[in-house]
Amino acid sequence: EIVRVSRSGRNGAKTYEEAYSLCSDAALLINTTPAGMYPDTDGMPFDISRFDHPEGLLDVIYNPLNTRLIQDARSKGIRAENGLYMLVGQAVLSSELFTGKKAGEDVIEQIYQELLSEKRNIVLIGMPGCGKSTLGKMLAERLGKQMVETDEIISQEAGMSIKDIFAEYGEQHFRDLESEVVKRYSVKGGTVISTGGGAILRKENVEALRLNGVVVFIDRPLDQLKATDSRPLSNDRSKLEKLYEERYQIYKDTADMIVKTGGTKTDSAEKLWEALR
Numbered sequence: 001e002i003v004r005v006s007r008s009g010r011n012g013a014k015t016y017e018e019a020y021s022l023c024s025d026a027a028l029l030i031n032t033t034p035a036g037m038y039p040d041t042d043g044m045p046f047d048i049s050r051f052d053h054p055e056g057l058l059d060v061i062y063n064p065l066n067t068r069l070i071q072d073a074r075s076k077g078i079r080a081e082n083g084l085y086m087l088v089g090q091a092v093l094s095s096e097l098f099t100g101k102k103a104g105e106d107v108i109e110q111i112y113q114e115l116l117s118e119k120r121n122i123v124l125i126g127m128p129g130c131g132k133s134t135l136g137k138m139l140a141e142r143l144g145k146q147m148v149e150t151d152e153i154i155s156q157e158a159g160m161s162i163k164d165i166f167a168e169y170g171e172q173h174f175r176d177l178e179s180e181v182v183k184r185y186s187v188k189g190g191t192v193i194s195t196g197g198g199a200i201l202r203k204e205n206v207e208a209l210r211l212n213g214v215v216v217f218i219d220r221p222l223d224q225l226k227a228t229d230s231r232p233l234s235n236d237r238s239k240l241e242k243l244y245e246e247r248y249q250i251y252k253d254t255a256d257m258i259v260k261t262g263g264t265k266t267d268s269a270e271k272l273w274e275a276l277r
Ligand code: S3P
Pocket: 126, 127, 128, 129, 151, 162, 195, 196, 197, 198, 199, 231, 232, 233
């Protein structure tokens, strides 16, 4: 049984409220509305928690790759896919109709994988000094992607160092600037994003980073991290250790992937590369 749902409930469709009450046992939910599509990335077409135990969600949006709805479904353990495969599939079949030429066997899968890796952001998170910037640069070069350091953009736009922003305007102001930059680059796609160590503390930032990103925790052991004067929240050893203790679990919980580093930067870059492959 296929049930069509719309806001108005016109032309034989059910309204969302009717669907929640009459179809709460739905197995598969498919979103074909633009709610959640760029630039409305906060949009949510419906509340998936109102269904009892859906097995899967297909959101036909592919910009961003992971809408809020997809993220919400996955956080509840529901398998969820975007519309990129469908986009490519229909394009290949259309092309066959137009040209009369049969496409190769794996062409849909191949183009899908290419587009996915082109569009995807790789987001590096982790403690101050864990090597996010260095590894990010090496990775971006290897992947031919653009590389962005959120701290660098914030500092450039404010015309002052991160340390001075903290000293003059306080941490909250810095965090607001950080959230704005995180959102701007998250929606862009195709970028390696090296975040500041505290960027994952705000839920809104994590949701933004996930829109197009695979989130990778660069897990470097505490004894290899250094306190530095330019980092106001970790400018002495005891502050750094406290941050590590407070945040380690948050980094782990936020990450799609954890890469344990610690050797030379070439070793670490290789580990990151292998993990992403
Ligand atoms: C911070 C880390 C810094 C910078 C700011 C706050 C943090 O970035 O964003 O000083 O809260 O851990 P790095 O992780 O690049 O040092």
